Amino acid sequence: MRVTIRTKLTALFALLFVVLAGVLVTTAYLFVASATTPEAQRADRQQLLEEALAEQGITVPATPSPTPVPGGRPDDAVGQVLDSIALEARQRVLDDLLQRSLLAFALSALVAVALAWWLAGRVLRPVDEISHAASTLSERTLDRRLPEDGPDDEFGRLRRAFNGMLGRLEAAFDARQRFAADASHELRTPLAVLRASADNVLSSSRPSKQARELAEEVEQQVGRADSLMTSLLTLARADDVIHTREPVDLADIAAEVVSAASPRATAAGIAIDLDIADAPVLGDPVLLERMLANLVDNALRYNRDADPWVRCRVRTDAGRAFVEVSNAGPALAAADIPALFERFSRGDQRSEIAGHGLGLPIVARVARVHEGVVDAWPGDEGGLGVRVSLPARHDEQAA
Structure with missing residues (x-):
């Protein structure tokens, strides 16, 4: 379970309240208990009696206090009954005070947790604003700034x-x-x-x-x-x-790229099979054209001498636009394919062919900035198959 800073602050504030409230309840209970002992009640009654007689002008001579015995004053049946009643009333008052104090303590603790959660949120709100701003930033939104009109405190300096x-x-x-x-x-x-x-x-x-x-x-x-x-x-x-997000069709781009590469393929004796259907997307036309050109150029460059061929397919399926280019070339191991997408890496089997090792890395990078996915696999009879999947464009996006 992930414990956030807001949760920690809430627990800290609530714990502080619980400790203070516990001290307050305990202190109040002890004060009431000490003020209602039998000795304190007898002293209060004696004081009240003397004050009442003094108001009537009657002077009571001081007499030594009798030695108290358990259960009341000695040789005084009425006093013993009064003490017994006072003890029972005191115990009831203390029990009722304890129950009410615990109930008030529990309710106050719930309110304190809620207030602590709200207070922690208010304290951490500037941090949430900065976190939200950082999570929504991209290369195209670096001109955004956080407001600096708040107090000159730690959060203001952080902004x-x-x-x-x-x-x-x-x-x-x-x-x-x-x-x-x-x-x-x-x-x-x-x-x-x-x-x-x-x-x-x-x-x-x-x-x-x-x-x-x-x-x-x-x-x-x-x-x-x-x-x-x-x-x-x-x-x-x-x-x-990505400078532009224009409505483009991968089928049109593929047709243009293959048409431009046809003279080179004909001179090398390579047959190109083009199978395209509408594949509308939103993207940078220049980058998408370079992505397809690199795929076709890579397929033409790394082909076999006997019966060479290149296959280019464009289609749309389940809300995704697909471009798939495969060829007949030297045999590749599946473990060697990830290295082909590293910059300036052409693989051990391709070292004898001229190239600079940036074709497939460009394909992967262009696909990534267009929220796409690249898959590659070795052909059954050699060569390489590469499929790029991009989010298809909807009509409302084009509008």
């Missing part, structure tokens, strides 16, 4: 510290986004210059053999660097913020 932390986080995320945009611009420009220079050499009428080989190598490495940069920027975009 100011929390708001200061949010400000620093917001500045850090903004710096990351600006860095991604600046890096994209600064890195693409020299790559474009290198590619244009290599194309000029290759398109010249009579390039030397050495110049052609160097230009081809430069063009190949520029393409690899451009692919790596695109993958890194995609990861940075997914790690930072």
Whole structure:
């Protein structure tokens, strides 16, 4: 059972009340008991009698007090009866006082627990506000702040510290986004210059053999660097913020991706089987396009030489949109598949194939930021099957 701070404070306040109330009840009972003893009652009656006679002007000579014996005053039958009646009345009064005190103590304890629970809630309300604000924060809501118009106490300082932390986080995320945009611009420009220079050499009428080989190598490495940069920027975009939540159809994206990859598949002799149905979702079109492009590129890149094929299926079922891409490739063990979703890891069986190990990690990250799930399994005859499940878009969401 989870014991909260509010429960602990309630128990502490209630225990404090119970101890104080117990001391009060016990003290009152002892005072009443000591004030109603037979000796105290005889002294009170004697004092009242003397005061009454003094008011009448009668002076009573002082006489030594007789030695008391159990059961009343000696040689005084009336006094003994009065003492017996006084003792019985005293016991009844004490018993009634004890019962009423215990009943009042129990009722007061219940009220004290309720008041202690309410008081603990009032004391911890600022902490609940901060906890709720922290649990609802995301990369898109870092501009929110807690109100600081309360008293300058411990909770006020905690609010100011929390708001200061949010400000620093917001500045850090903004710096990351600006860095991604600046890096994209600064890195693409020299790559474009290198590619244009290599194309000029290759398109010249009579390039030397050495110049052609160097230009081809430069063009190949520029393409690899451009692919790596695109993958890194995609990861940075997914790690930072989903900038848009637009109604998109995974079937349309899959058709565009497969159409763009068809020339490459035809040149490699790979047959692509496309089976799509409407799969509407809400998401970032750029990230979703990169997710499907990486799935198809991964299936084309890691395929077998004899009778290669790639299968891409898109469908909707039970409120979920599914994208499944599988291929015929080298045999994989189920224990090796989780490592393929780690950044810059391509697995032992894929080390001989060119790649930078970011394809499937991008797929997993994009699916995660869209509240999706990725499943992967080895094919019966080799290859890999990957299925991405995303929440399907409803009509009211599109509206």
